[in-house]
Amino acid sequence: MAITTTPKRTLIVGNWKLHLNTSQASLLLHRLHERIKIYRDIEVVLAPSMLVLQPLSVQIDRRKFRLAAQNAFHKDTGAYTGEVSFAMLQDLVHYAIIGHSERRIYFNESLEMIREKVASAVRNGITPILCVGETKEENRAGETKQVLHDQITSALANLTATDIKKIVIAYEPVWAISTFGGELAKPDEVKKRMDFIRHQIADLYGKRAADRVRVLYGGSIDHDIASGYLSIEGCDGVLVGGASTNYQKFSGIVDAAYRLRYRDGVE
Numbered sequence: 001m002a003i004t005t006t007p008k009r010t011l012i013v014g015n016w017k018l019h020l021n022t023s024q025a026s027l028l029l030h031r032l033h034e035r036i037k038i039y040r041d042i043e044v045v046l047a048p049s050m051l052v053l054q055p056l057s058v059q060i061d062r063r064k065f066r067l068a069a070q071n072a073f074h075k076d077t078g079a080y081t082g083e084v085s086f087a088m089l090q091d092l093v094h095y096a097i098i099g100h101s102e103r104r105i106y107f108n109e110s111l112e113m114i115r116e117k118v119a120s121a122v123r124n125g126i127t128p129i130l131c132v133g134e135t136k137e138e139n140r141a142g143e144t145k146q147v148l149h150d151q152i153t154s155a156l157a158n159l160t161a162t163d164i165k166k167i168v169i170a171y172e173p174v175w176a177i178s179t180f181g182g183e184l185a186k187p188d189e190v191k192k193r194m195d196f197i198r199h200q201i202a203d204l205y206g207k208r209a210a211d212r213v214r215v216l217y218g219g220s221i222d223h224d225i226a227s228g229y230l231s232i233e234g235c236d237g238v239l240v241g242g243a244s245t246n247y248q249k250f251s252g253i254v255d256a257a258y259r260l261r262y263r264d265g266v267e
């Protein structure tokens with residue numbers, strides 16, 4: 001079954017992880033503001049630490065950038081010391097990264113926890129960027145499809161077909177993330193996995209939803225190699241970790257997205 005994908009705005013997400021305090025983040029944003037233009041067909045999203053979201057939301061030019069949370073708690077309010085809920089982030093962020101491999105591995109986030117977070121984000125009007133991907137061992141054992149299937153069906157289980165259309169899924173093989181080895185994935189392999197992800201969505205929610213879902217790739221991307229992934233058919237953008245805190249590299253990735261759209265005549 002072939003799934004046609006309509007071109008969407010290219011989504012470039014920078015995951016700053018546990019880097020950049022408030023003044024460093026503010027400085028980087030200032031430099032990015034000067035360098036990055038307003039693009040009709042490219043959406044640039046920054047995911048700073050929780051602490052930095054509020055000051056950045058005041059500084060940000062919303063025509064150029066949107067904000068994402070790197071994580072949040074699934075309950076809206078209650079006696080949960082130390083947590084911040086999606087409900088509390090409603091007015092600050094458009095997106096939330098959910099199910100990142102660093103959270104699955106370092107913080108033991110289970111399939112169930114991720115399902116609850118996805119549902120809570122959607123309930124609170126925040127678009128989840130759901131990260132899925134197999135470990136090296138799972139890849140070697142030929143289990144990639146099973147892992148992706150389980151992660152996707154479980155995470156989206158509480159959503160309707162209408163909710164699904166707004167979701168972003170980032171295919172991030174764990175072994176390709178800089179934190180866990182940073183091996184570069186071959187674009188033709190990535191395409192197969194992205195196609196598989198869309199087929200999963202089509203099986204669960206129909207072809208229309210599969211077309212509308214945005215599918216990103218993430219794994220050690222920088223400005224030199226971004227276009228190789230951004231030009232994969234059906235790839236709607238990239239999730240960038242390490243390179244996103246580097247002004248030259250991150251703006252170079254946005255430039256690559258711009259060149260591709262211009263070359264492809266989408267603009």
Ligand code: PEP
Nearest residue numbers: 177178218219220241242
């Ligand atoms: C990530 O954090 O999602 C990521 C892809 O990291 P990196 O680009 O550093 O591999």
